[in-house]
Amino acid sequence: MSALRLETDRLVLRRLSRDDVDSLAPYMADPEVMRYMGGRTRTREETAARIERFIQMFDMDGIGQFAVERKEDGVVLGRCGILVWETDPWTALAKAETTKPTETEIGYLLGRLHWGRGYATEAATAVRDYAQSQLGEERIIALIHNGNDRSKRVAEKLGMSYEREVQLNFSRVGLYALGKRPAL
Numbered sequence: 001m002s003a004l005r006l007e008t009d010r011l012v013l014r015r016l017s018r019d020d021v022d023s024l025a026p027y028m029a030d031p032e033v034m035r036y037m038g039g040r041t042r043t044r045e046e047t048a049a050r051i052e053r054f055i056q057m058f059d060m061d062g063i064g065q066f067a068v069e070r071k072e073d074g075v076v077l078g079r080c081g082i083l084v085w086e087t088d089p090w091t092a093l094a095k096a097e098t099t100k101p102t103e104t105e106i107g108y109l110l111g112r113l114h115w116g117r118g119y120a121t122e123a124a125t126a127v128r129d130y131a132q133s134q135l136g137e138e139r140i141i142a143l144i145h146n147g148n149d150r151s152k153r154v155a156e157k158l159g160m161s162y163e164r165e166v167q168l169n170f171s172r173v174g175l176y177a178l179g180k181r182p183a184l
Contacts, residue, residue, distance in 0.1 A: 006126045013066035021048045023076035027111040036145040060094035068123045078110035080123035105141050120154050139179030
C-alpha cells in the first residue's frame with residue numbers, strides 16, 4: 001500500500017480508505033453536489049462501492065483519487081485526484097486495465113459546505129503539479145458538464161482551456177486541457 005500524501009497550505013491529500021464512507025456519503029447523496037457528476041445521487045452502499053473501486057485503482061496504478069482533508073481540523077472535504085479514461089468510448093479505468101488510448105483527468109468532488117473557499121483549486125493544483133513533476137504527464141484534462149461554471153473556473157486556474165465536447169455515458173461534456181492533444 002502506497003503512503004503517497006500531498007500537502008498544501010490548508011490541505012492534506014491522502015489515499016482514500018474505507019473509513020471515508022461516512023464522510024463522503026452525505027456529499028454523494030446531495031443532489032446539488034451530484035448535479036454535474038452524472039446527476040444521480042448515491043446511497044451509502046453505492047458510495048462505499050465507489051470508494052472501494054477507487055482504492056483498487058490506486059492499488060493498481062500507485063495513484064488515483066485522494067481524500068481531501070482540511071489540516072486545521074481533519075474534516076474530509078471531498079475527494080480529488082487522477083482519473084484515467086479510455087477515450088473510445090470514454091470509460092474510467094485504472095491505467096493498468098487500459099488497452100486503448102487514454103487521457104489523464106484531474107477529477108474532484110467537494111461537499112457543498114466547502115464550495116467557494118478555494119479548496120478545489122488548491123487540491124487540484126497539488127495533483128496537477130504532482131502529475132507533471134513526478135508522473136511525467138504532459139497533458140492533463142478536466143471533463144466538465146455544461147453549466148458547471150465553478151469547475152470551469154478551477155480548470156482555467158490550472159491553466160486549462162476548452163478544447164472540445166465529448167460524450168460520456170451520462171451526457172456530453174466539455175473537455176478542458178492543459179497540454180497538446182495527442183495526434184490521432
